[in-house]
Amino acid sequence: MKVRSLGPADAPAYQRLRLLALEESPTAFSASHVDEAGRSMDEVAARITPAADGSMRMLGIFELDELAGFIAVVHPQREKLRHGVELAGMYVAPAFRRRGFGRALLMAAVAHVRSIAGVRQIRLGVNVTNKEARALYQSIGFASYGVEPDALQIDGVFYGEERYVLRLNPAG
Numbered sequence: 001m002k003v004r005s006l007g008p009a010d011a012p013a014y015q016r017l018r019l020l021a022l023e024e025s026p027t028a029f030s031a032s033h034v035d036e037a038g039r040s041m042d043e044v045a046a047r048i049t050p051a052a053d054g055s056m057r058m059l060g061i062f063e064l065d066e067l068a069g070f071i072a073v074v075h076p077q078r079e080k081l082r083h084g085v086e087l088a089g090m091y092v093a094p095a096f097r098r099r100g101f102g103r104a105l106l107m108a109a110v111a112h113v114r115s116i117a118g119v120r121q122i123r124l125g126v127n128v129t130n131k132e133a134r135a136l137y138q139s140i141g142f143a144s145y146g147v148e149p150d151a152l153q154i155d156g157v158f159y160g161e162e163r164y165v166l167r168l169n170p171a172g
Contacts, residue, residue, distance in 0.1 A: 003108035
């Protein structure tokens with residue numbers, strides 16, 4: 001397995017996996033399959049291309065040449081928010097689960113964040129019903145700091161989102 005930043009050439013593979021994620025795990029994402037299915041490859045490529053200002057990077061994990069999972073690293077550039085990074089949209093395809101891909105992807109994202117000067121903490125949110133993801137985050141040191149009730153509504157059912165933070169030693 002190999003983790004690297006995604007770029008425009010990865011757009012078709014990313015869009016296929018993203019649509020699978022939204023179909024297979026609808027409670028894990030705020031977007032829906034309907035929201036994403038109509039995006040053009042140009043839109044998808046723009047979305048996954050690392051931002052020149054460092055505010056966004058999409059990491060992908062590969063088995064040989066197959067994209068097995070992804071995670072977004074969002075680093076606000078506003079002065080008052082630069083000390084924090086948000087991880088979002090993590091997904092590993094079912095065929096690659098329980099094989100260390102999720103942990104490897106998450107650890108690569110954390111390592112990337114640690115390389116950014118001045119970052120003190122990493123935040124993320126996870127559906128309270130996703131026990132496997134919550135256990136993964138907790139296993140590497142993320143601590144829960146609250147639950148937003150009714151954060152997501154799917155077909156009339158509401159789901160809470162548990163918020164986590166991983167405090168880092170101040171970088172840079």
